[in-house]
Amino acid sequence: MSRAEEAERPPLVLVADDEATTRLLLRSALEREGFAVVEAADGEEALSQFDAARPDLAVLDVVMPRMDGFEACAALRGRPDGELTPILMLTGLDDLESIRRAYGAGATDFATKPFNWVVLGHRVRYMLRAQSTLAELRRSQARLAAAQRIARLGHWEWDRRGDRVVWSREAGEIFGMAPGCEVTLDAQLELVHAADREALQRCRTDAVRRQVPYGLDVRVVRPDGSLRFLHEQGEVFAGPDGEVLGLNGTVQDITERMETESRIRFLAQHDALTHLPNRTAFRDWVAAALRSRRLQGRLAVLFVDVDHFKRFNDALGHAACDQLLRELADRLRACLKVSASGVLGSEDDGQATLARAGGDEFLVAVGGIEEASEAAKLSQAILDCLREPLLAGGRELFLTASVGISVFPEDGADPDTLITKAASAISHSGEVGTGVYRFFDSATHATALGRVTLEGQLRRALDRDELRLHYQPKVDARSREIVGLEALVRWPHPERGMVPPLEFIPLAEESGLVEALGDWVLRTACGQVRAWRDAGFEAPAVAVNLSAREFQQANLVEKIDRALREAGLGADAIEIEITESVLMGQNTRVLQTLGALKDRGLLIAVDDFGTGYSSLAYLRRFPIDCLKIDRAFVRDVSANPDDGAIVGAILALARGLKLKTVAEGVETEEQADFLGGRGCDVLQGFLFGRPVAAADVAPLLAARKDDHFDATGVYEVTAAFPA
Amino acid sequence: MEPGAGAGGLGRGGEEVGRPEAAAVDWSVLDELLVLQAPGAPDIRERVIALFLQHTPAQIRELREGLGRNDHPVMLRAAHTMKSSSANVGAIRLAELCRDLESRLREEDGGDVRPLVEAIETEYNRVERELEACLEGVAG
Numbered sequence: 001m002s003r004a005e006e007a008e009r010p011p012l013v014l015v016a017d018d019e020a021t022t023r024l025l026l027r028s029a030l031e032r033e034g035f036a037v038v039e040a041a042d043g044e045e046a047l048s049q050f051d052a053a054r055p056d057l058a059v060l061d062v063v064m065p066r067m068d069g070f071e072a073c074a075a076l077r078g079r080p081d082g083e084l085t086p087i088l089m090l091t092g093l094d095d096l097e098s099i100r101r102a103y104g105a106g107a108t109d110f111a112t113k114p115f116n117w118v119v120l121g122h123r124v125r126y127m128l129r130a131q132s133t134l135a136e137l138r139r140s141q142a143r144l145a146a147a148q149r150i151a152r153l154g155h156w157e158w159d160r161r162g163d164r165v166v167w168s169r170e171a172g173e174i175f176g177m178a179p180g181c182e183v184t185l186d187a188q189l190e191l192v193h194a195a196d197r198e199a200l201q202r203c204r205t206d207a208v209r210r211q212v213p214y215g216l217d218v219r220v221v222r223p224d225g226s227l228r229f230l231h232e233q234g235e236v237f238a239g240p241d242g243e244v245l246g247l248n249g250t251v252q253d254i255t256e257r258m259e260t261e262s263r264i265r266f267l268a269q270h271d272a273l274t275h276l277p278n279r280t281a282f283r284d285w286v287a288a289a290l291r292s293r294r295l296q297g298r299l300a301v302l303f304v305d306v307d308h309f310k311r312f313n314d315a316l317g318h319a320a321c322d323q324l325l326r327e328l329a330d331r332l333r334a335c336l337k338v339s340a341s342g343v344l345g346s347e348d349d350g351q352a353t354l355a356r357a358g359g360d361e362f363l364v365a366v367g368g369i370e371e372a373s374e375a376a377k378l379s380q381a382i383l384d385c386l387r388e389p390l391l392a393g394g395r396e397l398f399l400t401a402s403v404g405i406s407v408f409p410e411d412g413a414d415p416d417t418l419i420t421k422a423a424s425a426i427s428h429s430g431e432v433g434t435g436v437y438r439f440f441d442s443a444t445h446a447t448a449l450g451r452v453t454l455e456g457q458l459r460r461a462l463d464r465d466e467l468r469l470h471y472q473p474k475v476d477a478r479s480r481e482i483v484g485l486e487a488l489v490r491w492p493h494p495e496r497g498m499v500p501p502l503e504f505i506p507l508a509e510e511s512g513l514v515e516a517l518g519d520w521v522l523r524t525a526c527g528q529v530r531a532w533r534d535a536g537f538e539a540p541a542v543a544v545n546l547s548a549r550e551f552q553q554a555n556l557v558e559k560i561d562r563a564l565r566e567a568g569l570g571a572d573a574i575e576i577e578i579t580e581s582v583l584m585g586q587n588t589r590v591l592q593t594l595g596a597l598k599d600r601g602l603l604i605a606v607d608d609f610g611t612g613y614s615s616l617a618y619l620r621r622f623p624i625d626c627l628k629i630d631r632a633f634v635r636d637v638s639a640n641p642d643d644g645a646i647v648g649a650i651l652a653l654a655r656g657l658k659l660k661t662v663a664e665g666v667e668t669e670e671q672a673d674f675l676g677g678r679g680c681d682v683l684q685g686f687l688f689g690r691p692v693a694a695a696d697v698a699p700l701l702a703a704r705k706d707d708h709f710d711a712t713g714v715y716e717v718t719a720a721f722p723a
Numbered sequence: 724m725e726p727g728a729g730a731g732g733l734g735r736g737g738e739e740v741g742r743p744e745a746a747a748v749d750w751s752v753l754d755e756l757l758v759l760q761a762p763g764a765p766d767i768r769e770r771v772i773a774l775f776l777q778h779t780p781a782q783i784r785e786l787r788e789g790l791g792r793n794d795h796p797v798m799l800r801a802a803h804t805m806k807s808s809s810a811n812v813g814a815i816r817l818a819e820l821c822r823d824l825e826s827r828l829r830e831e832d833g834g835d836v837r838p839l840v841e842a843i844e845t846e847y848n849r850v851e852r853e854l855e856a857c858l859e860g861v862a863g
Contacts, residue, residue, distance in 0.1 A: 019804050020774045021811040028759040028767060063803055114810055117759055 011128055012036045012053060016046035016072065017061035026059060029117040033125055043067025047075055057086045057128055062098045073105040086127040152253040158185050160246040174230065174253050176222035193219035204234065208244050211236050229258040271356040273322055274329035282355035282363050286415035289367045290408060300375035302364035303404040303422035304382060307434035309360035320393025327390045332362060335385035339378055363419065372407050372444050373451035379403040379437035402426040403437035411440050455511045458504055462516055467491055469524045470691035473700060474662060474684045477676040482700060486543045486684065487525045488691045509549055518550045522559060525574060526567035528694050537701040543575040548582045557596045571601035580612030583622055591622060598623040605662065610650060619657055627654050631665025637674050644674060651678045747849040752813030772854050775812045779805060783847055790840050799828045814850040
């Protein structure tokens with residue numbers, strides 16, 4: 001029956017009494033009031049009638065055969081829809097026992113005999129009205145609960161006096177609390193995300209204090225560990241005298257909305273196809289990087305354009321083309337991850353970003369570079385990563401790209417300028433060609449290209465053993481006898497002749513070759529000393545220069561040990577020369593390394609002393625044996641007696657600290673006499689010999705030794721011992 | 724059946740004392756039932772009376788048999804039922820007797836209930852005669 005039909009039919013009353021005349025009179029009284037009636041003569045019949053006819057109200061006599069009224073009443077109450085059906089029990093006038101028992105059985109009301117039949121009819125009407133009000137209330141509650149559930153909205157009420165909170169079931173579910181649990185407001189606060197607790201607490205306290213409603217978004221961690229976003233609103237309710245009695249609040253789960261918003265934000269900043277940042281996000285990134293104080297050096301913008309993309313577009317069709325672009329994006333992403341850290345020399349990939357500008361165009365920005373050549377290397381890495389074919393539409397496709405490069409600050413200081421210039425660098429690809437990179441500024445391009453080329457050549461030279469060690473003699477200041485040799489790297493370039501060390505050493509440091517170079521120097525020098533001694537010379541110690549970078553290596557001491565061991569030499573064979581900057585850096589590790597080297601008996605000299613960050617304190621902290629006075633001070637000696645004062649001071653300082661001294665760049669006898677006179681121990685410079693190849697050292701050693709010696713028998717060590 | 728129709732026109736409960744022929748039925752009770760009369764339907768008073776006359780002999784039998792077996796619960800149920808029905812038809816005296824029997828039966832030591840049962844039987848016969856006479860009067 002529909003609700004409307006149900007509303008139309010007259011209320012149905014079940015009358016249960018074993019006595020016939022009473023049944024008749026009850027029926028008449030009820031029918032008079034417009035009710036429909038079904039009868040039962042005992043408790044059991046009453047139950048089956050109830051199940052069959054579904055009456056709106058039941059009138060039960062207490063005394064009945066088979067099952068009495070109490071049992072029947074209790075049984076009715078047990079029925080699912082019998083919970084709420086009004087039940088009127090008919091008891092004797094003075095039968096208090098029955099009245100009590102009827103209550104216990106769940107009766108709604110009782111009437112005592114003898115009845116006023118008309119009044120009884122009215123009474124039933126009153127009972128039905130109360131019931132329908134109750135039913136309406138329950139329906140209203142159910143609707144409210146459903147609405148809350150649909151909206152994922154719950155409500156709660158906090159009673160200030162007892163500090164008790166009543167949570168609606170939906171509110172409990174939203175917080176992930178067990179149903180029916182009594183949770184104080186403070187305990188509930190524990191469910192809120194730690195970072196949001198204080199704000200929420202403040203809102204609630206403020207609301208109570210100032211009687212101002214609040215609304216706040218907070219995060220909550222559910223028992224299953226999931227994070228949800230909630231919106232809580234609350235307002236105070238007060239007593240008649242204005243005293244705050246508590247808070248009324250709602251809480252709504254807005255996680256879906258937040259997720260949608262965040263997804264919208266993501267889409268606004270990212271390319272939908274590749275999920276790379278879009279052009280707008282790229283611009284923002286670059287602008288922020290340019291503003292950032294963390295940016296040191298230069299920033300380069302790379303404009304990557306796929307060559308002849310239109311051909312692929314036409315040939316492949318839409319879906320395959322999309323797939324191709326996605327594959328390309330992934331390839332670029334991976335390439336950048338590897339290459340950027342290689343170029344920047346650090347794990348920090350926050351310095352580089354990749355974006356899709358649209359179509360077949362991608363943008364890369366990389367900050368913190370020192371030389372434009374680093375951007376060139378990165379561009380080349382990108383071009384190289386496309387050598388392997390990409391898979392799309394079931395086919396293997398070979399792509400090439402062109403990369404245009406612009407550099408901050410030279411080419412511009414804002415993102416748009418940099419992007420435009422990077423793009424225009426390759427806009428005339430007819431002239432430029434495909435599969436290449438090009439800087440916006442041609443001079444920059446030439447320089448960068450030159451550097452990159454030279455670096456490649458240096459690498460090859462190192463691999464092919466084309467580098468050479470030359471040796472410059474160091475003589476005793478008084479006897480003028482050779483007491484040491486300094487090893488210096490030389491690079492005979494096929495086209496340029498000798499490349500100045502000032503040019504290729506920094507290049508080596510930048511490109512990470514300095515480690516391999518250092519290894520080569522050590523092994524070559526050791527090997528050479530071995531060769532000289534095998535030939536019978538008393539070869540003095542060869543001093544090798546170690547860079548600050550090499551001191552950062554964890555295995556430096558190991559390397560030196562191994563080089564000496566493989567050449568069968570003791571620590572007297574080589575000396576270590578370091579610059580002041582090494583000592584200025586990370587003190588503990590340097591101290592430990594130097595200590596380890598000293599323990600092995602190696603001598604340590606500070607090169608170019610007086611030109612760097614001179615701190616006299618370190619002279620005592622670090623285990624140093626010798627100071628090499630920079631040539632600048634030596635040069636001034638002969639010209640000006642005052643300048644000689646500095647050298648004199650250094651010599652006195654060294655003497656006081658029991659350090660040996662070596663003067664570099666001695667070119668005149670005057671300088672030599674001055675220095676010797678002031679107590680300098682060793683002299684080095686053109687006056688005593690330029691750096692020469694190993695073959696040319698042998699005669700010097702021979703002469704020194706006073707041996708009859710045939711210099712032609714000595715070979716020069718060029719190849720290092722097998723590592 | 725006219726209101727007030729009854730032997731001697733006595734509407735209120737019969738006076739027993741000194742009037743052995745007092746009315747067994749208080750017709751005002753039946754007349755009050757007229758308020759429940761649905762228009763066009765059979766006379767409600769007749770219907771109540773008919774039901775009463777139809778079912779009560781069985782109750783009397785139960786009483787008798789219960790008395791013979793000394794079965795108090797059976798007698799209690801019969802007395803209780805008759806109490807209601809006789810009150811409904813205005814047989815006040817009969818109702819009172821049933822009530823007395825009820826309380827006697829509930830008492831542990833109610834004593835001999837035979838006289839009460841016999842009184843009930845006798846009173847019922849009187850009520851029966853009166854009611855039947857009234858009904859016949861109508862029929863006739």
